[in-house]
Amino acid sequence: MKNFISVDQLTEADIFQVLERAEYYAKKAIKLRQNRIFVANLFFEPSTRTKMSFTVAEKNLGLEVLDFHSESSSVLKGETLYDTAKTFESIGANMLVIRHRSDEWFKELKNKLQVPVINAGAGKAEHPTQCMLDLLTIYQEFSSFKGLNVVIVGDIKHSRVAKSNVNALRRLGANVFLSTAPGFEDETLDCPYLTIDQAVENCDVVMLLRIQHERHTNVAVTSNYLESYGLTKKRESKMRKNAIIMHPAPINRGIEIDTELVECSRSRIFKQMTNGVYVRMAIIQFLLEEWGITHENNFEKRKTFVAVK
Template sequence: MPRQLFAANLFFEPSTRTKMSFVVAERKLGIETLDFQMESSSVVKGESLYDTAKTCEAIGASMMVIRHQDDDWYKELTNNLSMPIINAGAGKGEHPTQSMLDLLTIYQEYGTFSGLKVVIAGDISHSRVAHSNAYALQTLGAEVYFAAAPGFEDMSMDFPYLSIDEAVEVCDVLMLLRIQHERHSRKSCDTFSYLEKYGLTREREQKMKAHAIILHPAPVNRGVEIDSCLVECPRSRIFKQMENGVYIRMAIIQTLLQEWGMYHEIALEKC
């Protein structure tokens, strides 16, 4: 009989899209999911991420999907666990699976990255999505720009900045980001006026190129970084990104399990 596979989804930060799409991806591939709720786990008793992961390994997990508030949480795990580990979000550092589904969404639209002007707009300094996407898009040939309110810039990343008014006119892809209040040490800005000053209003959307698209990793704060009426407008691909998230994560899981010699035919039959 084929080996029964179990995925431990360890989310130490809130998640809707990423967690649920991983669960759907795993179940489509015939993998059992181990439910983990941080609030009712031994983490509240002081257990570390490392010991939580080792516990899952000991009881039979075949793979782990982890989101954690630390930027470098994976460093203490990669050489100490004998299973695939998927990064579902590392603090404000990286979000690789989100980047891959964003890339797929852009590629479906244009069939290439070469020469595309992509603007990532919002809370750049606290965004793992911005960090993962900017370098991936640049590597694939896109021209990457940032747009940010004062104090939201990340000058450690060598990309040019535009104002939001400049951004909407030049971009082929506008990737909006929410303000990540949970990563700020103090209230960062007046969200009441943020949309008019730095967000995508209806007036700015009308200045975008006819073929330009809107992306957002979500959750969306309607009326803050984007006017609510634009979330589902014809140029928005926000919910397409979510749909693509399931297929990208299925592909990542299948590839890793094949590399580790764990994948079995029953998964192919259930897709």
């Protein structure tokens, strides 16, 4: 694995290796080596959780973080993504973490860089590291994906999280459903749709999404959205006994979810954020090892998670 662009490039064994490594990092502080390794976080779209968790992951591994702010960079002067990436490679960055508004930004860089690249979000198309932390959160809860009923609820049409999760969860044996308001469907995803009331009564995982106004060409109406399509306290009371609530955030409280449910006993929303640090540490380390940039001597070689239980 030379770059991490899509969960689709991983085998099932690869997925479980990353999850195991993330679990290991959750339990043991570790640094790679004393030699300086530079990572550039190139975020061309706003981000709190993804950017900051990458930063914490990098610092936990003892890496030097090269920060970047597109609003004060040469992007405003017309610099292309490739030229920005090549600039950071040229000044010594050993790895690039990139988020960009384009669905296929990585094609602009294909075979043009000599450092590993991590996809931290590609337009409406993919968000593979979010997917991996979601998988870890679900696996910690249920110890398997086989036969789980997972529903993704919200703005499916504009969600890179939905696309990455649908593909990965189905490959791992979960039953994936979608639930959304009219006009927010994604015809490219071959999953059955449920009403929100059907979803809460029949699913083990309710994964909520926000309405992504910034990606809409027309203004989306959100008045009365919670009562019609969101997770209210009444609907939460009808969820299965051990079912959990997830959300990649940022959260629109009172729109896709009642604010009192954000930190209820079923919610794993902030656990997802914690897991994001460990998953990103694992992905970074795997890539650095693959490229021969560093070798992890402290990670015990253990059996991977059992994929089927």
